[in-house]
Amino acid sequence: MPDRPDEDAERLLRVIEAAWHQAQQDWRDDMAGRFDRVHWAPVIAESRLYLRALRECLDIMNTAERDTDF
Numbered sequence: 001m002p003d004r005p006d007e008d009a010e011r012l013l014r015v016i017e018a019a020w021h022q023a024q025q026d027w028r029d030d031m032a033g034r035f036d037r038v039h040w041a042p043v044i045a046e047s048r049l050y051l052r053a054l055r056e057c058l059d060i061m062n063t064a065e066r067d068t069d070f
Contacts, residue, residue: 006055013047 020040024032 004058006051006058009051009054013044013051017044
């Protein structure tokens with residue numbers, strides 16, 4: 001069975017979060033903090049909300065498919 005899109009996206013989100021944490025080791029000025037607050041944190045928060053909604057939708061669709069299987 002192919003991977004679910006929500007699981008693939010979750011893995012990719014972890015990869016880019018790791019890359020951001022690595023970048024933060026060398027980028028520690030005021031601009032880095034602003035980037036984190038203004039851009040990075042909102043994108044991550046929205047991505048998590050999207051993935052949660054996608055996961056719930058896929059779960060509902062899987063349940064419906066299973067319940068209507070003949």
